[in-house]
Amino acid sequence: MATPRILLIHGAAVTSAIWAPVLALLADYDVLAVDRPCLGDMALETEWLAPYAEGAFVVGVSGGATLGLSLASSPVALAGALLHEPAVGSLAPGLLDPIAAAYAADGVAGFGRALYGPRWSIDMAPPGPSRMDRELPMFRSFEPAPPRVGQGLMIVSVGEDSPPIRYASVAALHERFGIATGIVPGSGHFAPQDAPRAFAALIRSTLAAA
Numbered sequence: 479m480a481t482p483r484i485l486l487i488h489g490a491a492v493t494s495a496i497w498a499p500v501l502a503l504l505a506d507y508d509v510l511a512v513d514r515p516c517l518g519d520m521a522l523e524t525e526w527l528a529p530y531a532e533g534a535f536v537v538g539v540s541g542g543a544t545l546g547l548s549l550a551s552s553p554v555a556l557a558g559a560l561l562h563e564p565a566v567g568s569l570a571p572g573l574l575d576p577i578a579a580a581y582a583a584d585g586v587a588g589f590g591r592a593l594y595g596p597r598w599s600i601d602m603a604p605p606g607p608s609r610m611d612r613e614l615p616m617f618r619s620f621e622p623a624p625p626r627v628g629q630g631l632m633i634v635s636v637g638e639d640s641p642p643i644r645y646a647s648v649a650a651l652h653e654r655f656g657i658a659t660g661i662v663p664g665s666g667h668f669a670p671q672d673a674p675r676a677f678a679a680l681i682r683s684t685l686a687a688a
Contacts (some may be wrong), residue, residue, distance in 0.1 A: 481486075482535045482557035484510040484681065487527065488542030490613040492602045493589045496539075499674035502643060504681065514545075516604065518612025524548045531558060535630070535685050538564070539618050539669055540593065543634070547651075550632060551623035556631030560681055562662065562669045563637065563644050567621035568655060570647035574618050588609055594668040624655050631688035633658045635680060637665035637672065640648030658685070 482509050486497045494511040495607035501509055511532055517523050523545060528536040531549050536559040538679035549561055565574060580592035588606050625632055634657050636648045644667065651657045660680055665673035 479509065481685070483507075483535055484509045485527075485530050485534040485536050487536065487538040487542030487545055488514065489538075489542045489544075489593075490610065490617065491586055491593070491604075492598070493604050496670050500670045500678050500681070503678035505673060508683075509618070511616050512563070513604075515644060516609040516613055517618050518609070519618055520545075520548055522555075523616070524552055525536075528552065528554045531556060534559070535559065535680055535688060539611065540561065540667060541565070544617055544620055547622050547625075548620070550629050556629045556632075556666075558684065559632045559662075560635060560684045562635045562677070563640065563667050564622075564634065565617045565620050565653075565671050566647045566650055567619075569622065569650035570643060573647055574614075574644055578614060578618065581610060581614060589614070593594070594597075595672070597668050597671040611642040614624070622651065622655070625657065631658070631684065633660045633676070633680075635660040635662050635669070635686050637661075637667055637669060640668045 494513045497511040531554050535557045536546045539562040543561035546559050546561040549589035577593050634651050636644050636646045652659050662669045663676045669677040
């Protein structure tokens with residue numbers, strides 16, 4: 479059977495450019511990294527991604543992982559998914575509170591630093607007016623649903639260096655929905671930039687298992 483396309487989905491306050499280190503390590507695969515429209519509506523954003531995700535192996539980080547969960551519970555048929563540290567709503571209350579506080583205090587710069595850590599810089603944010611006033615509420619209000627029956631293998635990952643609440647959020651998805659879990663060595667939340675080799679290796683192994 480042919481290897482499915484890999485769809486890379488970025489989170490908030492970044493563009494598809496964050497995937498460059500991972501793309502270089504997956505040159506032997508058919509890979510597509512999209513720039514989301516950042517519509518501020520989970521249903522509309524999921525609908526926009528659906529044609530790209532149909533039949534694909536979906537890889538998302540941060541908000542992109544959250545959208546991967548949304549796609550997995552939609553009618554879109556996925557070949558599988560690797561989702562790194564998504565938002566999980568009431569399964570981990572307070573997960574995004576420090577990020578929201580940083581945004582309130584220092585705008586996009588505060589948001590990016592608080593969420594992604596020192597490898598994030600303001601030039602990684604999308605050009606033009608800030609979209610965070612619609613992106614942040616969308617991800618904070620998200621509530622995960624069970625993946626649709628028949629979806630390919632799904633793994634939710636956490637960075638080895640991430641704080642305990644991130645581990646708890648991934649464990650909650652496993653406990654509630656039975657989604658498998660994995661760890662990205664040497665990484666925090668910003669896996670494509672923190673540890674691209676380890677993240678690419680996890681993509682390869684998950685895709686092979688799927």
